[in-house]
Amino acid sequence: MRLTLKVWRQKNGNAKGSLETHQVEADEHMSFLEMMDVLNQQLVEDKKEPVAFEHDCREGICGSCNMVINGRPHGPMQGTTTCQLHMRHFKDGDTIVVEPWRAKAFPVIKDLVVDRSAFDRIIQSGGYVSVNTGQAPDGNSIPVEKDLSLMAMDAATCIGCGACVAACPNGSAMLFTSAKVSHLGLLPQGQVEHKKRTQSMVAQMDKEGFGMCSNVGACEVECPKEISIENIARMNRSYIGSVLSTDK
Amino acid sequence: MNWFSKFITSSIGKKLLMSLTGLFLILFLIVHLAGNLSLLSSDGGKAFNVYTDFMSNNPVIQTIAKGNYFFILLHAILGIALAVRNKQAKGGKYAVSPKNNTSWASNNMALLGTLIFAFLFMHMGHFWFQFKFGSGLPMTTIDGVEMIDAYAKVSAIMSEPIWVIAYLIGLAVLAFHLWHGFASAFQTLGLNHKKYTPIIHAVGKVFSIAVPAGFAVLPLYLYFN
Numbered sequence A: 001m002r003l004t005l006k007v008w009r010q011k012n013g014n015a016k017g018s019l020e021t022h023q024v025e026a027d028e029h030m031s032f033l034e035m036m037d038v039l040n041q042q043l044v045e046d047k048k049e050p051v052a053f054e055h056d057c058r059e060g061i062c063g064s065c066n067m068v069i070n071g072r073p074h075g076p077m078q079g080t081t082t083c084q085l086h087m088r089h090f091k092d093g094d095t096i097v098v099e100p101w102r103a104k105a106f107p108v109i110k111d112l113v114v115d116r117s118a119f120d121r122i123i124q125s126g127g128y129v130s131v132n133t134g135q136a137p138d139g140n141s142i143p144v145e146k147d148l149s150l151m152a153m154d155a156a157t158c159i160g161c162g163a164c165v166a167a168c169p170n171g172s173a174m175l176f177t178s179a180k181v182s183h184l185g186l187l188p189q190g191q192v193e194h195k196k197r198t199q200s201m202v203a204q205m206d207k208e209g210f211g212m213c214s215n216v217g218a219c220e221v222e223c224p225k226e227i228s229i230e231n232i233a234r235m236n237r238s239y240i241g242s243v244l245s246t247d248k
Numbered sequence B: 001m002n003w004f005s006k007f008i009t010s011s012i013g014k015k016l017l018m019s020l021t022g023l024f025l026i027l028f029l030i031v032h033l034a035g036n037l038s039l040l041s042s043d044g045g046k047a048f049n050v051y052t053d054f055m056s057n058n059p060v061i062q063t064i065a066k067g068n069y070f071f072i073l074l075h076a077i078l079g080i081a082l083a084v085r086n087k088q089a090k091g092g093k094y095a096v097s098p099k100n101n102t103s104w105a106s107n108n109m110a111l112l113g114t115l116i117f118a119f120l121f122m123h124m125g126h127f128w129f130q131f132k133f134g135s136g137l138p139m140t141t142i143d144g145v146e147m148i149d150a151y152a153k154v155s156a157i158m159s160e161p162i163w164v165i166a167y168l169i170g171l172a173v174l175a176f177h178l179w180h181g182f183a184s185a186f187q188t189l190g191l192n193h194k195k196y197t198p199i200i201h202a203v204g205k206v207f208s209i210a211v212p213a214g215f216a217v218l219p220l221y222l223y224f225n
């Protein structure tokens, strides 16, 4: 299949970027990243700078293959990361526009690569649990209700890719932060720091300059792990409750 | 009070204010519509005039009205401030505008709100301002009490097609604002659950159409009678 790619090129954070047009010959069995590899091979052979894009696991679990494809973070398929997106979902002769995440808190480093360290700092501010040192505790020694553990595990599937922020017209990180607050806060192991965690993660999220949630819901539509905005409601009530029930 | 200012200036705190003021305005809309429906009683405006007279002179109502003005201003100013902040937080635009099945209303709350605000100026200018500061108001005496003939005033405005159309447009804008706003307010409060969220959404859709439609009946009724 022959494709016309319009890819965002930007030398560095300060440079002004623009879309660059290329022709690529791809195979429908390729993943989107393999198609990008073909483009880069071509650029290298032409002695041009390859397109910088992030990737690692290529199996949908690391959250680094971030591209906005034809206006949609991770492309047109529901619940799919870019690395798991296959070219058979495109047609011969298609024009595909590839852009980086857009959000003030995710500045472009180069081409399609953005700096997502704001997420790391949100995690650092409270995404941990206290455990006793010493011998490993017996598995299953803490009873966990099945429904709650399922909900927590659903929230825990968040891979921190940032598609929620990229999709949000407000550049809000509420879906990511609420997934992290929920996954720890729903389990008994996460109770010790739950209130403090909610408050500090929200405070860090605000400090990083993410926008405020208008409940548009674009995040849950585009999230490759289909995290629900029920988590945002849970974080809102935890936050309001924790402010009203703690001394600080 | 340090915790309070920290709370209320946090992203969730600000959204909480939007939600609570929005819900208060929704309650206000219900009361306002219920009262205005008295325009429909074919008694030459008696019921409506008695109602307006009561509303403008009852101290409890007047106190609530002050609160109402305050909440509208708070909701409007904060809403615009949030929209500006959110635009900055987005930073840039995509070359291909995002396509997803989110509602148009949810993406345009600030535009819709600003239009409602403009509508309110017109609306207050037509009635509230006239009743408070206008001169040469039509008067009427009902059961020995002299009062402003608000019915005559409303009928006069609504006899002009331009105002009828302006009111209908304003109400359509309100319908869109509520189409997203009603359910959104509950989500902001943290109320989202499989058991009741579908009900909130359904009530919100019905409310966002029924209440503006209820208001819209009034100018149309007055115009065609």
Ligand code: HEM
Binding pocket: A212, A213, A214, A215, B015, B018, B019, B020, B021, B022, B023, B025, B026, B029, B072, B075, B076, B077, B079, B080, B082, B083, B109, B110, B112, B113, B114, B115, B116, B117, B177, B180, B181, B182, B184, B185, B186, B188, B189
């Ligand atoms: C009778 C009039 C109004 C009613 C009943 C109303 C109701 C609501 C409700 C229920 C919400 C949802 C709050 C939430 O998401 O938590 C909302 C949001 C909003 N309103 Fe209004 N509103 C009215 C007038 C206005 C005006 C005059 C403005 C601005 C000039 C405005 C601007 C906004 C904005 C910008 C939002 C979105 C806030 C956000 O989600 O970030 N509204 N409104």
Ligand code: SF4
Binding pocket: A063, A157, A158, A159, A160, A161, A162, A163, A164, A165, A175, A176, A179, A219, A222, A223, A224, A225, A226, A227
């Ligand atoms: S919530 Fe979804 S879209 Fe957001 S970071 Fe996690 S996996 Fe990515």
Ligand code: FES
Binding pocket: A054, A055, A056, A057, A058, A059, A060, A061, A062, A063, A064, A065, A081, A082, A083, A084
């Ligand atoms: S490369 Fe790891 S999720 Fe796509």
